[in-house]
Amino acid sequence: MNGPVVLDRRRVLAGSGALIVSFTLSDAFGQDQNAPSATPAPKPPGSLATTPFLDSWIRVDADGGVTAFTGKAELGQGFKTAFQQIAAEELDISFQSLKVVTADTARTANEGFTAGSNSVHLSGTAIQNAAAQVRALLVAEAARRLDLPAENLRTENGAVIAPDGRRFGYGDLVASDMLHMQAQPTSKLKDPATFKVMGQPVARVDIPAKVTGGAAYVQDMRLPGMVHARVVRPPSYGAQLTECDVSAVEKLPGVVKVVRDGNFLAVVAKKEFQTIKAMAVLSAAAKWKEMPGLPNQHDLGRVLTSLPSQDKTILQQSDPSVTGQRSLEASYTRPYQ
Known part of the structure; x- marks a missing residue:
């Protein structure tokens, strides 16, 4: 073969x-050096x-x-x-x-x-x-x-x-x-x-x-001085973080730092599960101002088709000698995921 x-x-x-x-x-x-260059x-x-x-x-x-x-x-x-x-x-x-x-x-x-x-x-x-x-x-x-x-x-x-x-x-x-x-x-x-x-x-x-608790994946790595972080996600697109009392979170076991930068909110801790627990407390303490930022769910088809796009031909077949008698055109949609 x-x-x-x-x-x-x-x-x-x-x-x-x-x-x-x-x-x-x-x-x-061996290579054929005399092969056509084209x-x-x-x-x-x-x-x-x-x-x-x-x-x-x-x-x-x-x-x-x-x-x-x-x-x-x-x-x-x-x-x-x-x-x-x-x-x-x-x-x-x-x-x-x-x-x-x-x-x-x-x-x-x-x-x-x-x-x-x-x-x-x-x-x-x-x-x-x-x-x-x-x-x-x-x-x-x-x-x-x-x-x-x-x-x-x-x-x-x-x-x-x-x-x-x-x-x-x-x-x-x-x-x-x-x-x-x-x-x-x-x-x-x-x-x-x-x-x-x-x-x-x-x-x-x-x-x-996997069965012995060893390092099977990259997330199993533990480097010297390594810490873990979790991000608190806003409740909706475009929500603004208006208030967050972090004092209780900072006192939790293992917490190294609470990070806030505008609407970005996260917590850093020494161990992964400490970070997960702290994130839950931090999420409960965060107060957000939500604004209508998403389109009407019943009008998604029109919204999506109005966005900037780039057309690309996937397949085109034609015979110039044939004259079309009629054209068919249709639009199809399915639920957006």
């Missing part, structure tokens, strides 16, 4: 001594199209450790486990030996938002293809050292192995900048019939922290 494969979550479920050897792999990743070059699949360097997705350490990177945030979807399966499968290493780093602004690709069931589709596809191309680089380097054709070698448990039993661990093959090269549009992906990790039931890696 040599073409790009687009992953989705259903297919996945169904079926520093880091030295990252700089050399040219003209055989492994033909746009195909882009790598998934998020590789916007972050094309392989070492943005896969790192191989000198000790043989392997890390996969994603710019998506694990929010309970379970894709961190899926990405670990994907990378381990394409690199021919065990699931347990691979690490996955998610949404670290200092180390991972900027993949924007995490939403719309696009994590496996975009980031998973990028990791799969990057891992496959890293595997090809490692095999090519081993072939060079062994003076053997690359197709005579195989990968298993983090090593490239020759027919006579000679082997190089992945850590033995990498050197500086080896993986700092742009991904190719297509990858030699493994045949799904040979999968050993993908498509197999695996315990999710994010579950233990």
Whole structure:
């Protein structure tokens, strides 16, 4: 299977001594330099199209450790486990030996938002293809050292192995900048019939922290000197804060400060639940002046259509040779949410 494969979550479920050897792999990743300039070059699949360097997705350490990177945030979807399966499968290493780093602004690709069931589709596809191309680089380097054709070698448990039993661990093959090269549009992906990790039931890696009270999400982080805040929301749009006696709130356990800036009202405390309790007391003490600021709920259609807008053609089909006999025009509305 040599073409790009687009992953989705259903297919996945169904079926520093880091030295990252700089050399040219003209055989492994040859490019036709005589291709017509007018033909746009195909882009790598998934998020590789916007972050094309392989070492943005896969790192191989000198000790043989392997890390996969994603710019998506694990929010309970379970894709961190899926990405670990994907990378381990394409690199021919065990699931347990691979690490996955998610949404670290200092180390991972900027993949924007995490939403719309696009994590496996975009980031998973990028990791799969990057891992496959890293595997090809490692095999090519081993072939060079062994003076053997690359197709005579195989990968298993983090090593490239020759027919006579000679082997190089992945850590033995990498050197500086080896993986700092742009991904190719297509990858030699493994045949799904040979999968050993993908498509197999695996315990999710994010579950233990959830059931033991550990750090599972970003909101579980507790930094030195960290405090918590809650904002008191106005009762309606455009309401004005006219009065607020904060003396009782300031005396509550753990409260650090009450913040008021015009109509903005918030409380800061040492612990999260202290902040929540203080917010309730502060909300009760706040007095607001409400003014009619929202349109009539029965006239929302007219109000919304009168707001500034930008028209965009989604689909247009026509045949100039056909003369229309009559035109149909209609307007449709539904409750605004």
